[in-house]
Amino acid sequence: MPYPVLKEGQQARCRQCRHIVLYRKPNPVNRSVAIAIAGLILSVPAIFLPIMSMKMFSINSTVSLSSAVYALWLNELYFVAVVTCFFCIFAPIGKLVIALILGLQIKMDQIKRNSYMPLIKFYQKIDSWEMLEVFMIGILVSIFKLRADADLFFDLGLVSYILFMLSIVALKLSFDKELLWNKVVIND
Template sequence: MPDPSDTERLSDLPLNDLVACHECDLLMRKPRLAHGEKAECPRCGYELYAHRHNVVERSLALVIAALLLYVPANFLPIMQLNLLGQSSQDTVWSGVVGLFDTGMQGISVVVFLCSMGIPLLKLLCQLLVLLTIRLNIGRSYGLLLYRIYHHLRDWGMLEVYLMGVLVAIVKLADMAAITVGLGLVCFISLLLVQVWLEVAMSPHQIWQALSGEDDHAGD
């Protein structure tokens, strides 16, 4: 990485040649990386970005896997509850419907958006962004969709919903017989795939590919 104390004044460089550390705000010249290399801040050691292999192809595979898991994760039973001879199967969708039917419409809308609606929108935005790069069409729309995706990131709360499910299972374990359903396995798999996707889909390379600075993001 170039030394930030270089005698060349940073203010004379174009913005595209500069990068700022997200942790300590150090402004420095943007280094050019080879495949597999990563740039770190010389002051605090924070990883600025990395240049990964086959970003688009790997990310596309993960997005498709996440979309395939989305339906079973939300509509297959998460758990089966047996209490006093009565049995019920609960899914993410039935939880939303149950809240709505009991008069908590506002909470049901929030749960639907954070656990089903926004996660699906995020995946669709990622899919379309990657397709614009892979097919080299409509990259201006890809830029817009990628901005929308970044605004949606903080609203998709699958991990919070999962924690709520696990807490419910622990609290009900002494009161009823609980059987974990296939939906919970799919839900956890969906969460893990999305976390992996966040790592694999290098923002630096995606932004460069969408702006036309790097036409080899898939290499």
């Protein structure tokens, strides 16, 4: 059944529960390609550069996203380490990579039949498991916990982490799954 044709920026709601059924995002393809490229570049410093460092008795220790996951692994919390790694590293990067591939396929007008649909499905699967903004609040909470007892210094990693997180938020706002689905040709 064809959807009512919506213009960019319009939305359609459910008759019964008023939930938004369909929302046409403005300029979705160009924006998500741009955001995906920016996010992928930012992901490297955001994951590996130290987010902040702590100084105490002239000993310096730092934390980055990757070292936090590694520290959990060393503490024998294997489950938590794997889950954190997936939520904060693999899921966001996977989303950006898929958004880039799909956006480029549409922009170049070469939708690859055997990869296009599985990629959208995979994007939808990992979509709800990405938790960068929760980790951001986690950084804030740990800053407050340590602020009184130690000297904290913020590094370039924090800036790139924030920008990385913002690019994921921006992707959420511009990546239009319904539009991607609409490009799938239906053969009866």
